[in-house]
Amino acid sequence: MAATLRHPLGWLALAAMTAVYLPLLPAAGLMLAPAFSLAGWQALFADPQFSQALAATLVSTTLAAVGALALALCVAMALWPGAGWRRLSARLPWLLAVPHVAFATAALLLFAEGGAFYRLCTVCTPQLDRYGIGLGVTLAVKESGFILWALYALLPEEKLAPRWVVMRTLGYSRVQGFCWLALPEIAPALGALMLAVIAWSLSVVDVAIVLGPGNPPTLAVLAWQWLSQGDPAAQTKGALICLLLMGLLAGYAAFGGLLWQLWRRRIPSTTGRRGRRVVPSPGRPLGWLVPLSGIACAGVLAVLAVLARDFTLTSQAFYTSLTFGVTASLLALALILLWLEWGPQRRGQWLWLPLVLPALPLVAGQYQLALWFQVDGDALTVIWGHLLWVIPWMLLLLQPAWRAIDPRKIVVARTLGLGRAAIFWRLKCPMLIRPLLTALATGFSVSMAQYMPTLWLGAGRYPTLTTEAVALSSGGSVPLLAARALWLLALTAAFFGLAAGLSRLAGRYRQGLR
Template identity: 35%
Template sequence: MYKSSSPASISFKLLVLVAIFICFVPLFPALLGLFSSAFAYLPALGLKQFSLLGFEQLIQWPGLFESILLTLLITFSSTFLAALLSFAIIQSMWQSKRWKWIETLLAPILGLPHVTFAIGFVFLFSPSGLFSRVVALLTGDSSNATWSLIHDQYGLGLIMLLTLKEIPFILLMSLALLKQLNLKQTFQTAHSLGYSTKQAWQKLILPQWLVKIRFSLFAVAAYSLSVVDIALIIGPTKPYPLAVLVWQWFNHADINHYTTASAGALLLMLLAIFTLTMIRVFEWLVVTKWRHWLTNGRYSLPLPGALSVYICYGLSLLILPILLLWSVAFRWSFPALLPTNWSFSYWIDELGYASETINNSVVIALISASIALLFAIVIHEFNVRRSRRKHSVYIPDILIALPMLAPQISLLFGLQITALLVPQPHYYLWVLWAHIIFTFPYIYLALNGAYKSYDKRLDNVALSLGLHPLKVWWKIKRPQLMPAILLAWAVGMSVSLAQYLPTLMLGAGRIATITTEAVALASGQQRRLSAIYALLQTLLPFIFFLLAVGLSRYYTNKNNQQHSARTN
């Protein structure tokens, strides 16, 4: 074994402390800053006495109650539909001939950023969108359609988009979970008791799946509750969702609205706690309290699994072609299905201006994702070592997942208050810091399955032979985990490239990225430029995913060859 005071051990402990200081410690002053600013205590702005001014202005805001109801409707509807349709897809297609291509297409569909999907959604479902053009040609009515899923007052378009975008995420999270449920034995037992396969899925597997997918549903609900960027593009405007209202108050020219924005951010945090609690209560009711439907084997619900996957995957794969068409369309009059004039002039003119923005996006993503990856590995190793000892303190998953589960805009208010305490503005540093905080949990969770499936006996044998722990990790564990590490890094790059609020709020609008430009352009009327930036936003993470997949396959083949050589 090795001495705990060795230089490598001391370096590891320092890395753990640095990771905790950067990724976890700021969350507490962020929450403290949120509370203090909500109660109008902002010394940096000359407010040095606690008061309820922010809450008074919040309560008096016209349409606040309707905005809260709309926010809860969008959140609960999108989360419930995403969970239900994801299970329907799994039930109807698990291990079927079509399951392989469903699993294969998960990565590219997940790599499609939310903002890109939202811009493509506008091109499909606006009054002059592709579907209106198809309907006009089929009916012979060339007048513009009056219906639209863009900015509808009930948020139906936003619910549909969030549902379709979160289904692949839940499917991905379900892949590893379903392998833990011993499905083959479950089906054999169910069939011996007279249950059909569909009944076995709904009576035996659904309750287990629902419990294991809990944190994924929490993340989906928290995102739906607090999303701003895609809500600005396609969300309702009369009233706005609460997160968009808070964002507008924050950007208001009158500085007095800052306390209102802080109170609204705190209200959003309370709504998130309420939402997650309701999801947990619903799970308890379905799995524990209302057990009659589990023991009654006569009924099973018909779920639209095949239809769901065709709609979800079909629309996702249709987004890129429609964006590409708009990016080169010089003239595209309604109701023509294709542009009547084509031009690459928009690409030629814009790429020169976009080079600095692309450079900003890539550099920030590379630095933040790489640092977050290092921290994720360090925290995983810390927890693994602590798990070997009884009564040891470890970092719980709920703390790690907090940036995913709490409304982003609420945490960012607190982080911004913390940044104001530093005399000199360091906008680039603050943006990197925010990206690391919000990228870290995704990378950590992406590595979670690989760490849990790793055979710890390999480490124990190597350590018992006197090999140093650092060499054990580098020579034995790293090659085994390398495919997962590369994919987790690509996930971190994708998450960082898609960050909108952290870049704007901590950068004070001084740092432009592909995502901030795409959202700004999507709010205007220039569809060609919107399509170009949406495609660029998709292309960047796709390149890194492609690189990670290629290197991952290389390491997998290399490990297989080494294993074959040893066995022979």
């Protein structure tokens, strides 16, 4: 680490990352300051909304986590390894390109009372969803695509495929092979991935506002409402909910670790039991349904297009969203490349904290810093707030590709007389053009989805497609809401399509280097 930081760019990378991740400190202070206040805890537990909000949070988060994991594992069990699994990976980016708010808006306009499905079947009146069941199911479907995409990166098909063939030759079933061979191989990384999914589901605000429950809402929405008030007692209760969300996350992690230890003991080693009888598995039909992500995206697009009778759009929301997304993703890409090449090579685990911590206290920490430095309401402050989530998501894509660079090529380049900067620009960056474009599109999508940082740090001065869609979901015009969600989806999908086109173009012009 010290050797890396001898370079001036190493210190620049460390200083830039520290500036982006600085809100972690006031976020910790915000949660820990009222933690020992007995009166604050008593006021929180005595609040009439607390018990129902806690139940809705637990139900929706459990449904989202368990449902997303079950869907993803069933599909992976049905398709991995093989050509179907590779076709799935090619279509998944289009499912990931659908923003959460646009996906939630389509679900709301379809299945809510008075929606398109209700008009077709008036008998199917949805009951009052007090426990966030609809929220949990919607999050499960949306997050299953993200887990599948991560599983594609985690499962080493070249390494495990020969052992898979041996197991199948010996008579083991597909379910046995996947559970005894693939899952133990990816269990640690899958656990960290599920921790990120649970942390996001616990603290999601924009999707919870769109889909409900409304009154009382989930704990994250309740904390967001209380932290937005000027009453110190309400702010104390909001900070305590942030601490409680951290406790719930730790509880989910402990419970998941216990289940893994119990299940691990049931993995046979040399018993030789085989599942010769073919058992119908739900993975096969799901394997045909979920991989059709292009059709799923087209379905969401068709629903929004039919309901959006008026496609007019305020230019301010469109250009603000585009400016924030492009600027944040480009800045994050520059910082990540600077960090990977010249930054510290060890002790960088703190970079992943925004993925595994609830977002609400982090946004509150950002807002506290913005108030201290009197920069709230500035566009650069909003972009700085977006970077706290854009950087780790892009780093999640770029770091494995960066570490996979063959070091022998670096040795050859140095033997030919190239310096470190020349190797970086002329060798490493061209080799990583496809991961760079994919990370850039992912960062743009993450920036477009930021609701709370845009609202708080921008002081309400910068309307975006996401903030307008969430505001209209509370009772605005249905065609106008569908139009906002459609534009949000179209802009994100267009950026993903541009990245995919440039990636294919780069591959075509570099075929001779293979």
